[in-house]
Amino acid sequence: xxxxxxxxxxxxxxxxxxxxxxxxxxxxxxxxxxxxxxxxxxxxxxxxxxxxxxxxxxxxxxxxxxxxxxxxxxxxxxxxxxxxxxxxxxxxxxxxxxxxxxxxxxxxxxxxxxxxxxxxxxxxxxxxxxxxxxxxxxxxxxxxxxxxxxxxxxxxxxxxxxxxxxxxxxxxxxxxxxxxxxxxxxxxxxxxxxxxxxxxxxxxxxxxxxxxxxxxxxxxxxxxxxxxxxxxxxxxxxxxxxxxxxxxxxxxxxxxxxxxxxxxxxxxxxxxxxxxxxxxxxxxxxxxxxxxxxxxxxxxxxxxxxxxxxxxxxxxxxxxxxxxxxxxxxxxxxxxxxxxxxxxxxxxxxxxxxxxxxxxxxxxxxxxxxxxxxxxxx
Ligand code: NAD
Ligand code: DAU
Numbered sequence: 001x002x003x004x005x006x007x008x009x010x011x012x013x014x015x016x017x018x019x020x021x022x023x024x025x026x027x028x029x030x031x032x033x034x035x036x037x038x039x040x041x042x043x044x045x046x047x048x049x050x051x052x053x054x055x056x057x058x059x060x061x062x063x064x065x066x067x068x069x070x071x072x073x074x075x076x077x078x079x080x081x082x083x084x085x086x087x088x089x090x091x092x093x094x095x096x097x098x099x100x101x102x103x104x105x106x107x108x109x110x111x112x113x114x115x116x117x118x119x120x121x122x123x124x125x126x127x128x129x130x131x132x133x134x135x136x137x138x139x140x141x142x143x144x145x146x147x148x149x150x151x152x153x154x155x156x157x158x159x160x161x162x163x164x165x166x167x168x169x170x171x172x173x174x175x176x177x178x179x180x181x182x183x184x185x186x187x188x189x190x191x192x193x194x195x196x197x198x199x200x201x202x203x204x205x206x207x208x209x210x211x212x213x214x215x216x217x218x219x220x221x222x223x224x225x226x227x228x229x230x231x232x233x234x235x236x237x238x239x240x241x242x243x244x245x246x247x248x249x250x251x252x253x254x255x256x257x258x259x260x261x262x263x264x265x266x267x268x269x270x271x272x273x274x275x276x277x278x279x280x281x282x283x284x285x286x287x288x289x290x291x292x293x294x295x296x297x298x299x300x301x302x303x304x305x306x307x308x309x310x311x312x313x314x315x316x317x318x319x320x321x322x323x324x325x326x327x328x329x330x331x332x333x334x335x336x337x338x339x340x341x342x343x344x345x346x347x348x349x350x351x352x353x354x355x356x357x358x359x360x361x362x363x364x365x366x367x368x369x370x371x372x373x374x375x376x377x378x
Contacts, residue, residue, distance in 0.1 A: 001030040001054070006077045008062055008110065009084030011035040013219040014133070016045035017257040018081065023049045025261070030054050032075050034068070035084065036061045039367065044358060045218045062106035069113040080114055081264060082107065083133045085188070088222055090374060092184035093316055103187035104194070107132065111198045118204070130195065131207045131264050136249070136276065138189040138210060139172040140179030141319035144247065153280060160327035164278040167247045171325035172210070174272045181317045196270075205269045209260070212276035212324045215344065216253035217351040221359055221367070222374070224248075228287060229352045230359055232294040232305045239375045242314030244284030247321040251277040252344040255337040262333050276324025277337040284309075293349045312375075 003026070010019040010033030022031050035041045037059055049055055056075070060067050062084045071077070085103050086092065092099045111130065118128050145168045146152045153165040159173065180189040198204040215225045228238050259275045267273060281289075291305045329335045339347075352359060363371075 002026075002028040003079055004030045004032065004075050004077050005079040005081060006032045006034055006072065006075070008034045008080070008082045009041070011037055011041035011043055011045060011057075012083065012087070013040070013045075014214055014253055014256055015083040016218050017216070017253050018083070018260055019046060019055070020049055021254070021257045021261055023052050023055045027054055030056065030075065032056045032058060032071070032077065034058045034060050034062065034071065038086075039370075040087065040220050042218070042362070044361070062110050063101060065109045065113055068110055069117060072113055072117045077114075077117070078127055079129045079131070079264065080110065081131045081133065081260065082110060086184070088220075089137075089182045089184045090222070090315065092182055092187070096183035096187075099183050099187040103184075104190045107191035108194050111194060111204070115198060115202055115204055119202075125203060125205050129205050129207065129264065129269075130198070131209075131260070131267075132192065132195040133260065134192050134208055134210045135185065135188050136172050136210050136212045136274070136322050136324050137182065137185035137319065138178050138180050138192060139176045140181060142168050142170050142172070142321040142323055144168055144245070144321055145170075158278065158325050158327055160330060165280065166278075166323060167280050167282070167321055168323065171323045172274060173325050174210075174274055174328055181319055199270050207263060207267045207269065207271060207273070209263055209273045209275050210324070211256055211259075211274075212249035212251050212322055214253040214256050215250050216348050217355070218358075219253070221362060222370070224283065224286070225290065225348065226352060226359070228290050229294055229349055230363075232291060232308060233298070233353065233356070235305070235308065237310040238287060238308045239310055239312040240284060240287060241312060241318060243311070244282065244287065246283050246318060247280050247323070248283065248286075249276045249323050250279050250281060250286070250341060251275065251337060252339045255339060258338070259329065259335050262335050263329070266333055273329045273333075274324045274326050275329060275335075276326045277341075278324075278326070279337075279341050280321070280323050281341075289345060290349065293345060294353070297349060297353055
């Protein structure tokens with residue numbers, strides 16, 4: 001095999017898209033997917049590639065140092081793409097310890113296992129790479145600001161010099177100071193610091209990327225887009241936090257997977273790259289697009305599901321606006337998102353409606369109880 005790549009969290013949402021892309025694109029690579037299969041991990045996400053000769057699944061916990069080390073030795077791992085994490089902000093508010101354990105200690109355990117293994121080899125770190133997948137949430141929150149007399153979203157200039165529709169004049173840059181607010185983002189920020197420390201202290205070839213909100217197939221239905229598509233289908237209330245005015249910057253998940261592939265192969269060691277689509281939306285506007293699309297595809301009259309919108313207590317510490325400036329990635333590596341949002345949302349809604357069994361299998365388990373605690377009793 002030309003390369004032996006460990007992907008952690010490959011049974012989750014983004015991880016499964018990445019594993020599929022790598023397995024299909026690189027038949028001469030061996031892809032070792034390490035996943036604990038928490039509530040968010042689902043092997044059904046990878047049914048189409050599970051029998052491929054260049055794919056191996058290992059059920060394991062990244063916090064288990066010995067097992068991670070042994071796995072790296074057994075499969076002669078030369079690249080690690082680390083996605084395994086607890087990823088849902090609302091859960092982190094209820095149970096921060098699990099986030100510290102997986103996101104901080106788990107990342108540290110992986111880093112240390114890779115360090116001990118790679119430093120034991122004659123060539124040491126040569127040809128090796130530890131790539132950590134992080135989030136824009138580590139940067140904190142941006143303002144909703146706009147020039148006087150101009151209605152948002154308005155055209156503003158990114159560092160590329162190009163104009164983009166935005167809800168504020170500022171963006172998150174690779175140089176933006178970390179300022180996390182939720183236990184989730186604090187745990188991700190901490191893990192990012194550990195990764196960079198392993199480069200600065202031990203010389204490990206690391207890369208960190210910080211991406212904006214992803215959407216697309218196989219996302220666990222606790223996150224805004226799949227949750228709301230499913231609730232519209234089931235005529236359940238749509239719990240909008242606060243006034244629905246928070247802004248997120250949405251990227252189609254396959255575009256994120258393509259960026260990861262590109263950066264893993266061509267990114268510069270010790271660099272940080274921001275990944276985002278310059279695609280900002282207020283939650284309430286996205287919710288209206290979802291309602292319109294689901295109603296149309298289900299044959300309901302326009303506006304039929306608008307009555308499901310239910311304003312609920314806001315998320316504690318709810319970040320107002322995220323907006324990534326991905327100019328560096330576009331200029332240095334030539335990455336561009338492939339899909340326009342309208343096209344991506346249409347594809348996504350169709351996928352969830354066509355794959356109701358996937359979602360029903362999740363909902364029939366523990367998730368139903370969690371949903372009641374989290375949303376219906378809010
Ligand atoms: P997800 O919750 O869908 O998947 C996480 C996966 O990690 C699951 O398969 C789970 O079983 C696995 N996992 C959890 N704890 C583990 C452990 N201790 N050991 C091994 N495996 C474990 O998450 P996602 O949305 O696909 O996010 C993947 C990564 O990308 C995360 O690191 C997240 O912080 C980051 N990220 C996500 C987004 C987004 O919009 N979803 C955006 C930017 C960055
Ligand atoms: O920005 C990247 C991050 O995006 C990732 O790091 C996280 O892993 C991922 O979960 C996502 O975080 P968000 O908190 O932005 O995503 P979520 O889908 O939970 O919420 C999106 C917005 O919608 C947010 O402003 C909260 C709001 N919301 C969410 C839910 C689940 C609601 O109004 N109602 C809801 O029921």
